Amino acid sequence: xxxxxxxxxxxxxxxxxxxxxxxxxxxxxxxxxxxxxxxxxxxxxxxxxxxxxxxxxxxxxxxxxxxxxxxxxxxxxxxxxxxxxxxxxxxxxxxxxxxxxxxxxxxxxxxxxxxxxxxxxxxxxxxxxxxxxxxxxxxxxxxxxxxxxxxxxxxxxxxxxxxxxxxxxxxxxxxxxxxxxxxxxxxxxxxxxxxxxxxxxxxxxxxxxxxx
Numbered sequence: 001x002x003x004x005x006x007x008x009x010x011x012x013x014x015x016x017x018x019x020x021x022x023x024x025x026x027x028x029x030x031x032x033x034x035x036x037x038x039x040x041x042x043x044x045x046x047x048x049x050x051x052x053x054x055x056x057x058x059x060x061x062x063x064x065x066x067x068x069x070x071x072x073x074x075x076x077x078x079x080x081x082x083x084x085x086x087x088x089x090x091x092x093x094x095x096x097x098x099x100x101x102x103x104x105x106x107x108x109x110x111x112x113x114x115x116x117x118x119x120x121x122x123x124x125x126x127x128x129x130x131x132x133x134x135x136x137x138x139x140x141x142x143x144x145x146x147x148x149x150x151x152x153x154x155x156x157x158x159x160x161x162x163x164x165x166x167x168x169x170x171x172x173x174x175x176x177x178x179x180x181x182x183x184x185x186x187x188x189x190x191x192x193x194x195x196x197x198x199x200x201x202x203x204x205x206x207x208x209x210x211x212x
Contacts, residue, residue: 002026003188004067004105006052006096007074008045009036011157012111015181016071017043023185030063030074052092053084060099069107069188070100072136082128089129093136097143107194109184110149112137114172114199137197148187149197152180165203166210173201186211 003020005013008029017027021044029045030052031037037047050063052074064070072093076084093110100108116133140147153173160178183200187193190211203210 001068001188002028002066003069003071004028004030004064005045005071005073006030006092007072008040008047009033010073010075012155012177012180012184013071013073014039014043015177016073016184017045019181019185021045028064028067030060052095053087055095057095057098057102060095061102064096064099064105065103067103067105069109070096070105071109071111071184072096073111076129082123082125085125085129085132089132090135090139094139097140097145100145101143106146107188108140108143108145108147109187110137110140110147111180111184112149112151112197114151114153114201116151141197146194148193148195150180150183150187151197151199153199153201155180161202162207163202163204164207164210165201165205166198168196168198170199170201175201179207182207183211 007013008031020027027045029040029047030050032051034049040047048063074092076088113133115130118134118138120131137149152175156174156176158176160176
């Protein structure tokens with residue numbers, strides 16, 4: 001399968017790229033900074049410079065054209081202000097939804113956040129982030145696409161355990177980026193995840209079983 005990843009230089013995205021490349025999927029990684037291209041190539045992906053905030057819908061549709069699925073793994077990042085939370089975490093996701101629909105790409109995986117809520121109150125940066133993520137999730141849920149939304153808990157760089165808790169509601173916790181990437185790969189292949197919004201933390205259930 002050809003998979004297009006928005007935010008292709010992100011920590012989860014690079015892990016996802018390696019997993020997909022290892023099983024001989026074709027990965028197109030959308031990046032904003034050309035200097036990140038070599039990292040993407042080393043992970044097994046094909047870098048395409050496309051700034052989600054600046055690109056037109058036509059340009060983004062061209063960048064993901066031919067993909068069988070898209071993954072939104074982009075984000076404004078922890079050092080960004082509130083304005084970029086809205087333009088990237090919501091606006092970028094919404095623009096990718098429009099591009100997927102335009103190209104006839106039905107499968108869309110979203111890396112969201114536990115606590116995402118379109119009605120989140122508050123003006124502090126984290127509240128704006130949760131609201132932007134919630135708005136993006138709601139836009140995808142209403143899109144008509146074959147979506148799966150994954151809402152991880154607190155992310156860590158611990159080695160993946162291969163065991164998680166994945167459900168519509170879970171207790172707050174943490175999860176490794178390795179395991180998030182592995183869940184995304186498994187969800188990509190599992191029709192039972194279509195139309196689901198699932199929270200994800202570390203647990204005791206093997207990933208393949210949890211996804212099924």
